[in-house]
Amino acid sequence: MSLATQPNASSGAPELIDLPVPVAVGSPAPALPGSPVPPAHRIYFYSPDEWEVFITEWATGVAISYRQIKQLGGSGDRGVDVAAFKTDRGLEDAWDCFQAKHYDGSLTLSDAFPEMLKIFHGVVDAFYSLPDRYVFVAPRGCGPTLNRLLSKPTELRRKFLELLDAGGTATRLYDExxxxxxxxxxxxxxxxxFQSLELNEMLDIHRKTPYYADRFGTSLPERPPVGPTPEAPAPNEATYVKKLVDVYHEQDPASCSDTDSVAAHATYxxxxxxxRxxxxxxxxxxxxxxxxVPDGTFELLQDDVYTGVVDTAEAHHSSGLDRLxxxxxQxxxxxxxxxxxxxxxxLQDRQGICHQLANADQLTWVTDDA
Structure with a gap:
């Protein structure tokens, strides 16, 4: 889930606005001639907005179980590009902040200092609580000086206070x-x-999310074997199994009255x-x-199967078994x-999707004309 922000004229606080979750597209990324482009190289050419979307995708795969991940970057974002909330209280409770910086080079202290000022100002102005983690996320990482300071929190604080007292350009945005x-x-x-992330670390985690194959046009992960079918139908099978029993009952009313009798039938x-x-x-x-794969991918397939078979299902058939x-x-x-x-x-999946559709009352085998 992600949100954008707009300035709120009445309070000065960012106003959260829903953005759509990344969803599936109808076809995979097109294959390009020549050697494959590594994911990191593709990322180097992202726009800042696409980089933020990538971060929201990556955040779904981290070990921490976030309650919600929101994209907040934009005008009035108060220094928060992507926020990951650990409770339902959002910015008012435990959260992590991911500061997206899509630059041509590595981040420097002069890039980081204004952002650190923003986050402290947001806290003292009571726009949010101080995050548990404030992570600089840049495709080309942090430069050596900033990386060293991020690895030595005490020295980073000393340097931050030194720059604060020096009264440079970044501090002129704030009153005394x-x-x-x-x-x-x-x-x-x-x-x-205050921390940083390396791109290779992010790709290792993003690779385990539903977004990786679609984003980078790679093969899908291997599909596990289908487990055994339960001996007796489960409650979630009730509708489509009842429709199948109707088919068999129509063919042999004396022997096929319910699921148990059909299961024992020599033919059916x-x-x-x-x-099943x-x-x-x-x-x-x-x-x-x-x-x-991204949300909606399976549903797109299911919808196309329905579109492809519904005319056949609605045509005249001499029996429900013939329709099935x-x-x-088809x-x-x-x-x-x-x-x-x-x-x-x-092929078995396609047939199973037809039974899923029947389970959702979108397909029926025995009708008035059969």
Whole structure:
């Protein structure tokens, strides 16, 4: 989840505005001729806005379990580009701040000092509490002097206070009272909150998020094997299994009255089992997609399967079994090559998606005309 900010004329505080979560696109990144471009080199050409989006994606993969991650960079951001909240109280409680700097070169102390001033001023002005971590995030990292200071918090505090007292350009944005308050806060603050991240560290973590393959056009991670189908249908299978029982009952009313009788049927028992295996295969693909590709990727595939089979489902058929067979056959003939998940899917998944659609009451096999 991410937000943008606009200045609030009445209070001067940043106003949070919802931005859409990064979602799937209909097809993977296009293949380019020549040698592959390494992810780090692609990042060097990002715009500042795209760099912030990348950071929000990266933050979803860190070990800390954040309650919410918001993109706040922009006019009136009070020195906060990306905020990661640890509680529902957001900026008023424990949080981490990621300061995005997309420069052509490494960050220097002169780049960092104005941002540190902003964060202390935001605290003394009660816009937010001091973050647990304030991390400078730049594609080309920090220069040697800044890196050394960030590794020695006591020396960093001494240098910050020295620059504060020197009254340079950055301090002229604040009045004397604000500067005194900033100094008092800085004197008692633990400067180990100020840190930096290297791009290779970020890529190692981003690689484990659902965004990596889509962002950099790489192959999807290997899909785990589908587990065994439970012996008895689970509650979440009730709707599509009932629709299958209706199909078998229509064919053999005397022997197929419920799930148990169908399961014991010499012909339809095996057919029901195959349909349930297909459903669980599609469910496994849905769960794989949740962890491997952006939000909405699986739903896009599901929507296209529905679009591809709905006319077949709504056509006249002599029986519900004929309708079911026609729809499952049609699902296997659809051109779904533009979808990101096709590279890790199989025919059984398509059939299982049809049963997911039936479970959602979007498809029905036995109708008034069959």
């Amino acid at each position: 009272q604000a500067l005194r308050s900033i100094r008092e806060l800085a004197e008692t603050s633990d400067f180990s909150v 028992g095996a057919h029901l089992q195959r349909q 295996e297909a459903f669980y295969s599609a469910e496994a693909l849905r769960l794989y997609a949740r962890d491997s 067979r026609a729809v499952l056959t 699902s296997g003939q659809l051109d779904l090559g533009a979808h990101r998940l096709i590279s890790v899917s199989k």
